[in-house]
Amino acid sequence: MNVPIKPQNQSINFRYGDEQLVLERIKRPQATDRVLIKVHPDCRIVVSAPEDASNEAVLCAVKKRGRWIYQQLREFRQQLEHITPRRFVSGETHYYLGKQYLLKVIEAPKQVQGVKLLRGKLEVSVRTRDADSVRDLLTSWYKARAKENFARRLDAVLEQALWVTEKPPLRILSMKTQWGSCSPNGCITLNPHLIKAPRDCIDYVILHELCHIAEHNHGERFYRLMNQVMPGWEKTKERLDGMASSILPR
Template structure:
């Protein structure tokens, strides 16, 4: 949950989040969008003017991401294709037979399918990732349970949900929604998203208390957030 708004700037419409920081932070996202984090008291006109001063840099970043996106090869679901799990790349080895399933051994995903079609392999691998996501995320949320009890917060409860624009979302009743594809990202990126959402149980908005808490519980969050944004693990 957040108090994000939008603002018109020389770079177009941007997402604006108010926080306790003292200066304006400008982030260009892989899809070309722009996220701004500004002090609570910063006037919109001042924010827009500062974005305008960084326009050349923003254009360069957008071009860089555009080139990266062109270079991205669509995921394939056949022998020899590569897929990520916890940040590492693994190759697929597809065979036909029964029972069907997926095994991760060494540097390979061994997928056994009835007919071996790409659609069948996609479904089998997707189910495997979803299962592993539930395991990985649950362990992390469980580690936060004592802290939540200590602060009279509801114990975090995992929900897997494919969200087109975000990796996670939190509700004050303790529900933490996480995108199953997040399990493909490096472990530290998962840790960051979980920490971010759990901190929202105490502070629902992206305000000064929230960022103060996030700084305390996950000091390197900005660098890790950037690493996730620059990774080839994308929202879908």
């Protein structure tokens, strides 16, 4: 199983005024008959509903909050208009472990190319000042930091996962739709872009995958384990989902 960047669940169409909106319906783990509606900063509309609730019942709940949903969408769309694609030039901000750092590009033909986190800035030394070179160096730097930090965080949270008898293999792989995954044989794969998120978000993804070693599906036992090892994990998940548009390549 995996931690998706965007939930891969049932889609439901909903018309509000002249606009056709798409809702992502996911199963609500809590034992309740309430429908929970969330509009995320990337303009996804996610509806958490009990498994036995009909789509008609879900749409009825959504229509009652149609005005609120549209207002949230309008605010987030206005924010997204100001997000411009990365140009990998000095003055941009890039995330690392949940904090933003100014990028400083240094053209130094005779120096070794590389990236340093120095005095609150990400300094990138390149032989030729071009976006592709800066992007490639940053990508390699992020992957190296991800490998080092993820291994350390896995060691730290393993103490909570009492059902894991041996340290699982860990690999780093860029993925477009997943923060992490766990194979049937217990190998954990993590997205290197996750290194841009805060430490608690990294811990959440690792713990999520460790729970899948015990329970491969998102069943009652899985959520019981998640609540045991990370009380309040839902808020951390929401925080990570909200950062997706800022820390993933655009």
